[in-house]
Every structure is written in C-alpha cells, then in structure tokens.
Amino acid sequence: MSNLTINTKDQFEFTFSKEAEKEIILILKKYPPKRKASAVMPLLDLAQREAGGWLPITALEAVAQKVGLAYMRVLEIASFYTMYNLNPVGKWHLQICGTTPCWLRGSDDILKAIYDTLQIKPNETSKNGDFTLTPVECLGACVNAPILQVNDDFYEDLDYDTTKKLIESLKKGTKPNVGSTKNRKSDPENGATVLLSIKGKKNA
Amino acid sequence: MIKLTVDDKEIEVEEGCTVLQACEMAGVEIPRFCYHDRLSIAGNCRMCLVEVKPGPPKPQASCALPATNGQIISTNSKMVRDARKGVMEFLLINHPLDCPICDQGGECDLQDQAMSFGSDKTRFLENKRAVEEKSMGPLIKTNMTRCIHCTRCVRFSTEVAGVNDLGALGRGESMEITTYLEKSIDSELSACVIDLCPVGALTSKPYAFNARPWELSHTETVDVMDAIGSNIRVDTKGNQVLRVLPRLNEDINEEWISDKTRYAIDGLKNQRLDKPYVRNENGSLEEADWDTAFNKIKDNIDKIKPNEIACLLGDLVDVEAAYVAKVLFQKLNVDNIDCRIDGAEIGEHGRAGYIFNSQINGIDEADALLIFGSNPRLEAPVLNARIRKRYLQGNFPISLIGENNNLTYPVNYLGSKSIDIEKLRDKKNIVYKTLMDAERPMIIVGMGALTDDSSQALFYELRELAEVFGVIKKDWNGFNVLHTSAGRTGALDVGCLPSKKGLSAKQIFSESENSSLSFIWLIGVDNKEVLNLKKPFVVYQGHHGDVGAHVADVILPGAAYTEKNCTYVNTEGRPQLLKQAVFPPGEAKEDWKILRAFSDYVNCKLPFDSLDTLREKIYSDFPHFEDTDIIKKSKLSKFGRKGKINDFEMKSPITNFYKTCSISRASETMSLCNEKLNGKIAAE
Numbered sequence: 001m002s003n004l005t006i007n008t009k010d011q012f013e014f015t016f017s018k019e020a021e022k023e024i025i026l027i028l029k030k031y032p033p034k035r036k037a038s039a040v041m042p043l044l045d046l047a048q049r050e051a052g053g054w055l056p057i058t059a060l061e062a063v064a065q066k067v068g069l070a071y072m073r074v075l076e077i078a079s080f081y082t083m084y085n086l087n088p089v090g091k092w093h094l095q096i097c098g099t100t101p102c103w104l105r106g107s108d109d110i111l112k113a114i115y116d117t118l119q120i121k122p123n124e125t126s127k128n129g130d131f132t133l134t135p136v137e138c139l140g141a142c143v144n145a146p147i148l149q150v151n152d153d154f155y156e157d158l159d160y161d162t163t164k165k166l167i168e169s170l171k172k173g174t175k176p177n178v179g180s181t182k183n184r185k186s187d188p189e190n191g192a193t194v195l196l197s198i199k200g201k202k203n204a
Numbered sequence: 205m206i207k208l209t210v211d212d213k214e215i216e217v218e219e220g221c222t223v224l225q226a227c228e229m230a231g232v233e234i235p236r237f238c239y240h241d242r243l244s245i246a247g248n249c250r251m252c253l254v255e256v257k258p259g260p261p262k263p264q265a266s267c268a269l270p271a272t273n274g275q276i277i278s279t280n281s282k283m284v285r286d287a288r289k290g291v292m293e294f295l296l297i298n299h300p301l302d303c304p305i306c307d308q309g310g311e312c313d314l315q316d317q318a319m320s321f322g323s324d325k326t327r328f329l330e331n332k333r334a335v336e337e338k339s340m341g342p343l344i345k346t347n348m349t350r351c352i353h354c355t356r357c358v359r360f361s362t363e364v365a366g367v368n369d370l371g372a373l374g375r376g377e378s379m380e381i382t383t384y385l386e387k388s389i390d391s392e393l394s395a396c397v398i399d400l401c402p403v404g405a406l407t408s409k410p411y412a413f414n415a416r417p418w419e420l421s422h423t424e425t426v427d428v429m430d431a432i433g434s435n436i437r438v439d440t441k442g443n444q445v446l447r448v449l450p451r452l453n454e455d456i457n458e459e460w461i462s463d464k465t466r467y468a469i470d471g472l473k474n475q476r477l478d479k480p481y482v483r484n485e486n487g488s489l490e491e492a493d494w495d496t497a498f499n500k501i502k503d504n505i506d507k508i509k510p511n512e513i514a515c516l517l518g519d520l521v522d523v524e525a526a527y528v529a530k531v532l533f534q535k536l537n538v539d540n541i542d543c544r545i546d547g548a549e550i551g552e553h554g555r556a557g558y559i560f561n562s563q564i565n566g567i568d569e570a571d572a573l574l575i576f577g578s579n580p581r582l583e584a585p586v587l588n589a590r591i592r593k594r595y596l597q598g599n600f601p602i603s604l605i606g607e608n609n610n611l612t613y614p615v616n617y618l619g620s621k622s623i624d625i626e627k628l629r630d631k632k633n634i635v636y637k638t639l640m641d642a643e644r645p646m647i648i649v650g651m652g653a654l655t656d657d658s659s660q661a662l663f664y665e666l667r668e669l670a671e672v673f674g675v676i677k678k679d680w681n682g683f684n685v686l687h688t689s690a691g692r693t694g695a696l697d698v699g700c701l702p703s704k705k706g707l708s709a710k711q712i713f714s715e716s717e718n719s720s721l722s723f724i725w726l727i728g729v730d731n732k733e734v735l736n737l738k739k740p741f742v743v744y745q746g747h748h749g750d751v752g753a754h755v756a757d758v759i760l761p762g763a764a765y766t767e768k769n770c771t772y773v774n775t776e777g778r779p780q781l782l783k784q785a786v787f788p789p790g791e792a793k794e795d796w797k798i799l800r801a802f803s804d805y806v807n808c809k810l811p812f813d814s815l816d817t818l819r820e821k822i823y824s825d826f827p828h829f830e831d832t833d834i835i836k837k838s839k840l841s842k843f844g845r846k847g848k849i850n851d852f853e854m855k856s857p858i859t860n861f862y863k864t865c866s867i868s869r870a871s872e873t874m875s876l877c878n879e880k881l882n883g884k885i886a887a888e
Contacts, residue, residue, distance in 0.1 A: 006385065057385070070368030071368070072368045072369060072370065072371040072383075072384040073368060073371065075371065075373065075384065076372060076373060079373040079374050079375075080374065080375045
C-alpha cells in the first residue's frame with residue numbers, strides 16, 4: 001500500500017464538470033452550512049470519478065475549496081482511506097481481497113490467473129494502462145469468497161478459469177454480469193451444516 | 205470541586221479536570237508523549253495509562269479521561285506497570301536504536317521514559333520500518349524514522365501557529381508526518397515543534413551535531429528580538445552561544461518563542477565590532493586603542509557648542525546605557541537626545557501612552573479587539589499566537605485597520621489608511637457594534653500608525669474613541685501600544701527624549717544637511733536613515749558592523765544582549781533583567797561602561813563605577829525599575845494633539861520578519877529563512 005507517494009508526473013488541471021457541480025450542490029445540502037466540511041468524503045469520491053479513477057492534487061485542492069478545508073486536511077483524508085487513489089489507475093481497477101476467508105478459498109489462484117493473462121503483480125498496471133491490480137483487505141463478501149472487485153462491482157466465487165474468462169471479456173471491453181459466478185446467493189455452498197434444528201430451516 | 209483518590213491520597217480538583225491533571229496535582233508524575241498542556245487532547249500514545257475504579261477492568265488513558273467524584277486511581281499497580289511496559293515495547297518496535305547519533309539524546313522523553321517504564325530487552329526480531337526524511341525548511345531537521353506519531357507537531361501548527369501545513373498521511377504502520385507537498389512551514393513560530401517533539405524526529409537544523417545537552421551551561425535571560433521580552437534560556441559552550449530555548453512565563457510568552465528569537469544567535473558571531481576604530485585622513489577606518497578613540501571624540505566635542513551635538517539611541521539599547529547616555533549628555537547641556545529613531549510620535553504624555561496597558565495576559569480577558577496600524581504576526585509572533593488562542597475560545601470579534609495580511613485568524617477589515625479611523629464612528633458598521641457591545645474591548649496600536657507627521661492627531665482621535673468604546677474603565681485599561689523594538693520602552697522610561705528646544709530623531713535625520721549639527725553620537729542606531737548623516741562627525745557605539753558603523757568616524761565596540769547584565773523593559777512596561785551568558789568579543793565593553801569611561805575625558809565624571817552603584821542611582825530616580833518583572837500600573841492621561849489627520853497608508857515597520865536588527869541581519873540562518881520562506885526561492 002504505497003498510497004502515500006504523491007504522484008507528481010501525471011498531474012493535470014482539474015475542474016468539476018457541469019453535472020458534477022449540480023451534484024455538489026445536492027451533496028452540500030445534506031449538511032448544515034457550518035458543517036459543510038463533512039461533505040469532503042462524498043466530494044472526494046465524486047472528484048475521483050471525474051478525474052478518471054484517481055485524485056490528482058489539483059482535484060484535492062478543488063474539493064478543499066468547495067468544503068472550506070485546508071489542503072493538508074483533505075490530503076490526510078484522501079491518504080487515510082484506501083478507496084481514494086492518489087496515483088493513476090487503469091480503466092479497470094482490479095482489487096483483489098487477500099484476507100483469510102478469500103485466501104483460504106483460493107485468492108492466490110485469482111492472482112495467478114491475472115498474472116497469466118495480464119502479466120501484472122499486485123500494485124502494478126498493465127503495459128497498455130488498462131488494468132491496475134491492487135491488493136486490499138476484506139471487502140465484506142466473505143460468504144461468496146474469493147472476491148475480485150472490478151471498479152465498483154464485485155465478482156464472487158471466482159477460480160482460475162472464471163477469472164481468466166472475466167479478464168478476457170474485460171479486455172474486449174464487455175463487462176460480464178456481476179455477482180457470483182455460480183449464481184449463488186449468500187448461502188453456504190453445499191447447504192447449511194449448522195443450526196439445523198431451528199424451525200423452518202431446511203437443507204437447501 | 206471533585207474528590208478523588210490518587211494512590212491512597214485524597215485530593216480535591218476542579219470540575220473539568222482530566223485524571224492526568226488530577227494525578228499531577230496529587231504530585232504523581234504520569235508518563236506521556238502525546239499529551240501537552242497547551243494543545244488539544246489526542247490520546248493516541250497510550251503511555252499515560254492508569255487503573256481507575258470504578259470502571260472497566262482495564263487500564264485507561266488518563267489524559268482523555270475526565271475526573272469524576274469518588275474515583276480511585278492507582279498509578280503504580282502491577283496492571284499499570286505492565287501496561288506501560290507493553291506500550292513502551294510497541295512504541296520501540298519501529299523506533300531505531302540510534303540514540304548515540306541522535307541530537308535529542310540526553311534530553312529525549314522516549315529515552316527517559318524507556319529507562320523508567322520500559323523493559324530491559326527487546327523481543328522484536330523483525331525488520332523495523334524506515335521512513336524517508338521530509339523537507340520542512342531551513343530550521344527543522346527531520347528524521348522521520350524516529351517518529352512515534354504523537355501528532356504534537358500537527359496540533360501545534362494547526363492550533364497555536366494557525367497554519368495548516370503539517371499533517372499525518374496514511375494510516376496504521378504506514379502513517380507519516382509531513383508538510384503539505386513538503387513545503388516549509390509558513391509560520392514565525394515553526395521551530396517550537398522542535399521543543400514539542402518528544403523524540404528526535406524533529407530536531408534543530410542549525411544546531412545539528414553541535415553539542416550534547418550535558419556539555420552546555422544554561423543562562424536564564426530575556427530576548428530582545430521583539431518588544432515582548434520573551435523569557436529564554438541561552439545555552440553556551442565555552443564562549444559561544446549555541447542555542448536559545450524558551451523559558452516558561454505565563455504572563456509573556458507562555459512556552460513559545462519566535463524563530464528569530466531562537467535562531468538569530470548565529471548573528472552574534474558575524475560582523476562583530478571587537479576593537480575601537482578611528483577614521484584616518486584617507487577616509488578609511490583604522491584600528492585604534494580606547495584612549496586614541498576617546499581623545500579623537502573629545503577633540504571634536506571641545507570645538508563645538510552643545511546645540512551642535514546630538515545623541516540617538518537605537519532599538520537594542522538597554523536601560524542602563526540609556527540612563528547613562530541621558531545623564532552624560534544632560535551634563536554636557538545637550539538638548540538633542542532621542543530614542544525614537546523610527547520617528548514614532550510617542551512618549552511625551554505619560555507612561556500609559558506608550559505601554560501595553562492591559563498586559564499581554566489581558567488578551568485572555570478581553571472580549572473584542574481592534575488592531576490599528578500593526579501587523580502583530582510579524583511584529584510580535586508570540587503575542588499574535590496569544591490573540592489566536594483567545595480567538596479560538598470564541599466570542600472575540602477582531603477588527604483590523606492596517607495592512608491586510610493573514611494574521612492566522614479572521615478579522616473585520618476596515619482598510620489600510622489612517623483616515624479609515626473615521627469608519628469607527630460609523631454606527632452602522634459592524635465594528636462599531638462589536639466594540640460597543642464588548643465588556644472589555646481592547647485596542648492595539650502599532651508603529652505603523654505612529655510614525656507619521658500627523659500621528660499625534662491620529663493618536664488623539666484614537667484616545668477619544670477609546671473613551672467612546674469604554675476601552676478605559678475603572679478596572680480595565682485596554683489601550684495598548686505594541687512596540688517593535690526591545691529597548692524603546694526602557695529608553696522612554698528614563699526619559700531619552702529631546703527637551704523643548706531639542707531636535708527629535710526624525711528632524712535630525714531629515715535636516716542633518718541644513719541644521720547646525722556637527723556631532724552625532726549613535727548608540728546602536730542601525731536604520732537606513734543613518735546614511736543621511738554625511739555632514740556631522742559620527743560616533744558609532746554598538747556591537748555590529750552594520751549601517752551605523754559605515755558612516756562612523758569613530759567606532760566604539762559594545763556588548764550584545766547575551767554578553768551583558770542589563771535591564772530591558774518590554775512593551776508592557778515590565779522591567780526584566782538580562783544575565784550575561786558569554787563575554788563580549790575582543791575589547792568590546794558594555795555600553796554604559798563606555799559612556800562612563802568617556803565622561804572622564806570631557807571633565808564631567810559620572811558618579812558610578814559599578815553596575816550596583818549605577819542601578820542604585822537608576823532606582824532612586826525611577827523607583828519602578830527596582831521591582832523587576834512587575835508592571836507599575838499607569839494612569840492613562842490625555843495624549844496626542846487634536847489636529848488634522850493626514851491620509852497615509854499604515855505600513856508595519858517590519859516588512860521582512862527575518863531581518864529586523866543588526867543581529868538578525870548578520871545571521872546566516874535568518875538569511876536562509878529569508879530566501880526560503882519569503883518566497884525568493886521555492887521550497888526545497
């Protein structure tokens with residue numbers, strides 16, 4: 001996690017688009033005028049989407065001006081949360097969960113599949129700049145582990161082959177259906193094994 | 205009041221206290237890193253753990269725990285000792301073992317507390333983390349691997365200094381303290397973070413690898429870089445001043461000092477005058493002995509009448525020198541003596557007309573403020589921090605007429621011109637309302653307003669307005685003059701002003717070409733106007749080869765503020781004693797001794813031969829000097845003269861904070877700050 005190194009070479013002029021400006025007004029309405037600094041998190045998210053998946057310093061400063069915070073305070077926030085990127089990411093930002101449940105259920109295979117198809121390791125971006133792989137901690141979908149997050153969406157129940165298929169279709173620019181590749185809801189894979197005595201709980 | 209027990213001792217503390225403060229009052233010292241009296245509570249170092257009953261069966265951080273009735277606190281139980289040992293072990297996980305090459309060694313909180321509360325061995329065998337050094341400007345040396353993330357520096361810069369330059373990036377193990385995009389900290393108090401840092405992460409750059417704390421001799425004295433008279437400790441090794449640290453004084457500087465106070469000291473080594481010099485027939489200065497120099501002056505004085513003689517006293521002149529100068533030149537029947545070398549129109553109408561009447565701690569009690577013709581951030585950074593502190597407590601509207609600079613707090617701005625004073629009479633103006641509504645309103649008048657020809661009229665109008673707003677009441681006098689030079693109040697106190705027939709400094713500088721003046725004695729006068737003095741014979745007495753020495757015909761080497769026992773009066777009118785830390789270089793002598801020695805040559809021998817007999821004389825003439833550190837309350841009389849106010853821009857006399865006196869101009873560190881921080885070169 002080297003979110004701290006401030007990227008200096010890819011900076012560009014940042015301004016909010018007209019739609020974003022409208023959105024900002026809506027967001028700021030949610031907070032009392034004296035507490036508008038609280039809007040910094042949603043505004044950073046908005047700015048990140050506007051700037052192409054990451055936050056250049058210019059965007060941080062634009063947000064700081066909107067919410068009346070010092071630049072340093074906004075930078076602190078942006079560097080604290082892993083969901084804000086201070087460095088450019090590819091068109092497809094792959095976030096691989098490596099926390100224990102995902103790891104036990106085969107997250108290493110996903111890493112291998114990504115390496116085999118894209119030749120990138122964690123914290124690297126593919127040569128054409130389309131894919132960035134970031135290792136993250138628990139994404140909160142352990143029931144359908146292992147998980148790969150692609151931009152805003154979760155792909156669950158992945159293994160080596162399904163990951164390869166997913167990457168191939170992303171390469172072509174099409175996004176497969178999100179969610180479990182096994183069409184599973186949040187149930188145990190082979191049916192319930194505990195709490196069987198509870199009334200109404202039948203084996204699936 | 206709250207009753208609680210600390211280690212079997214029952215004590216009573218005030219409501220709102222924390223457990224840590226209660227323990228302090230009970231005389232128990234609680235180890236801490238992040239907690240600091242003058243900063244907000246962070247509670248992140250976990251070193252101050254104590255056991256509190258009733259409460260959860262685990263140790264609690266005493267700095268962030270309010271004291272309540274009936275608490276039973278143990279600070280030395282097994283649970284507490286183990287908890288502290290554990291915290292210490294965690295803190296030391298990533299702290300390098302480089303005490304032998306660390307400048308904090310010997311005065312390091314972490315070192316001391318590891319000795320008292322830590323374990324004697326480490327169980328940590330993994331790799332330690334390393335953090336890149338940060339660039340924080342020419343004063344602060346960083347070694348961020350040593351940082352334990354107490355965030356004192358971040359809180360100081362945000363809360364006290366009022367600049368949001370420092371912050372903590374990242375989280376968890378990868379957290380790092382840094383400045384925004386590695387810029388220098390844009391504050392006049394920035395180096396205070398060095399004192400606050402409990403480890404060796406932020407240390408002093410100019411002092412790096414100079415000395416160990418146990419090699420230094422300490423002298424408790426007072427600063428002269430601004431008119432506040434901050435209390436300082438001068439650390440010396442041999443005959444060299446190595447560093448200056450703040451000394452606690454709640455009434456003046458609390459525990460802060462400005463960067464200039466701390467770092468101008470290397471100017472004490474450069475460009476010093478260490479021998480008398482006399483200008484020869486070729487027009488160049490030649491080394492001489494005291495006798496030759498004095499005889500040369502005597503020859504020139506003997507030829508002329510008293511009204512052709514003038515004496516000017518500079519910004520760094522101590523009370524003793526000012527008094528002796530006044531007595532000597534009075535004996536010589538000289539009328540032209542003045543200490544107001546910047547042309548300030550003050551001092552003629554009683555003491556309350558030129559001091560900071562409410563005292564600096566009066567800022568804490570005030571509930572509205574008008575700053576008039578002053579830029580306190582540059583003129584007195586410590587005082588400005590006090591204003592900011594009061595502002596943060598809320599309910600303190602601040603208005604400003606003068607230069608519109610960032611003072612680190614918001615102001616109601618009325619303009620920069622002298623005639624903007626009329627707006628204060630405008631009943632519709634918000635400023636009028638805030639000052640009228642205030643119980644204890646305060647006015648701070650700066651030299652920017654007082655150096656114009658029509659300043660007397662301006663001063664008169666301000667005095668009238670002070671009556672209107674109730675600035676002067678039975679138990680409250682909020683009419684304050686903020687000086688920019690350390691010696692001014694003292695020199696005014698002993699009456700270094702021209703007599704009725706005499707010329708003021710302003711007249712001497714502007715009319716020296718046409719006037720009958722043919723002899724001028726300058727004591728530490730180094731402002732630019734001195735260069736106008738081409739015609740008269742000039743004696744320069746002082747410690748630095750600055751502007752004054754360039755025009756001099758005779759130079760008499762004096763002692764700087766660390767080299768003499770003397771008295772200075774700060775802007776509040778508080779006499780404070782300075783103690784000698786080192787000896788003056790070469791043949792340099794205290795200013796009063798030079799004048800006393802010279803008095804023999806002109807046959808008016810002065811009746812004091814030692815500092816003691818001199819002070820006895822001063823105390824009998826001016827009894828208020830006897831009680832050092834105590835301010836004699838002065839009644840506010842009428843002052844100023846009714847008249848027309850000129851329309852002029854009120855500019856603070858200080859445009860460059862780092863170069864204000866002969867000492868700071870000779871300082872290399874201050875030159876570096878000037879380049880880096882005043883924007884000539886972009887930050888590293």
